[in-house]
Amino acid sequence: MPPSAPSYGSNWIGPRTYPFRRRAGLPVGEDDAKRGTHGYDAGKKVNGRKRHLLVDTLGFIWALAVLAANIQDPQGARVLLEQVRGTLPRRKRIWADGIYAGSLVAWVLEHFGWVLDIVRRSDQVGGDS
Helix, strand or coil, X not given: CCCCCCCCCCCCCCCCCCCCXXXXXXXXXXXXXXXXXXXXXXXXXXXXXEEEEEECCCCCXXXXXXXXXXXXXXXXXXXXXXHCCCCCCCCCEEEEEHHHCCHHHHHHHXXXXXXXXXXXXXXXXXXXX
């Protein structure tokens, strides 16, 4: 125990390692002082942030973009795909959710030379069955 430690027993554990946290009982990064951009997506009724992921068929993450919720999904996909420009030379085809349909299909073909296939939801397929 250092000489400057309080003399009330051996329970002294040292100085706080994260003095900037407001409440010491919370894990690091989970206090009420979240920083960064926030927004509101009225279509999805999401407040805060949205995450866009680029994964391969095995589920490995190739890129991640965390953006304000008020940025529309096709625009978020453009930000995400710009991160991997030049790093995936063998890529030929990308599958995306139906929300990414529209002008993004032509944009991906023009800027990357990739085919963007939109996977539509089938009403015949059950959720967890």
